[in-house]
Amino acid sequence: MASQAIESHRAGAEVCTGDAACRKKSIELLEELGLPKGLLPMEDIQEFGYNRDTGFMWLVQGKKKVEHTFKKIKQTVSYAAEVTAFTEKGKLRKITGVKTKELMLWLSVVEVYVPEASPEKVTFKTGTGLSDSFDAAAFALGE
Numbered sequence: 001m002a003s004q005a006i007e008s009h010r011a012g013a014e015v016c017t018g019d020a021a022c023r024k025k026s027i028e029l030l031e032e033l034g035l036p037k038g039l040l041p042m043e044d045i046q047e048f049g050y051n052r053d054t055g056f057m058w059l060v061q062g063k064k065k066v067e068h069t070f071k072k073i074k075q076t077v078s079y080a081a082e083v084t085a086f087t088e089k090g091k092l093r094k095i096t097g098v099k100t101k102e103l104m105l106w107l108s109v110v111e112v113y114v115p116e117a118s119p120e121k122v123t124f125k126t127g128t129g130l131s132d133s134f135d136a137a138a139f140a141l142g143e
Contacts, residue, residue, distance in 0.1 A: 036139030
């Protein structure tokens with residue numbers, strides 16, 4: 001079920017299963033990192049894992065993918081069945097499984113960060129090198 005990337009970080013990781021527990025753990029991690037709590041609005045999460053030593057985190061959801069539109073900024077984001085990232089304070093990097101729709105194209109999101117100088121903003125960087133900043137309030141829980 002899990003990819004090679006996840007398997008290589010599983011040793012020493014905190015792993016939880018079940019949608020409610022995984023959702024709670026992923027929100028707690030986002031909060032701990034200083035990122036908006038509604039950043040990963042995934043559904044039917046079957047597994048969440050976080051390896052503090054390597055900073056690697058993953059989420060595996062039951063559906064193939066979930067699309068979510070952040071209404072305040074009118075951005076549609078697609079979350080694959082498996083989402084992974086390396087974490088550090090205020091940042092998710094080397095993200096896999098997250099895409100954003102720009103005009104007619106789906107672009108991979110590779111990094112999300114909240115600059116220390118302006119914690120009210122969240123910046124998304126795509127694999128093409130483009131980046132865009134949005135009001136962090138758009139990613140509050142339930143948005």
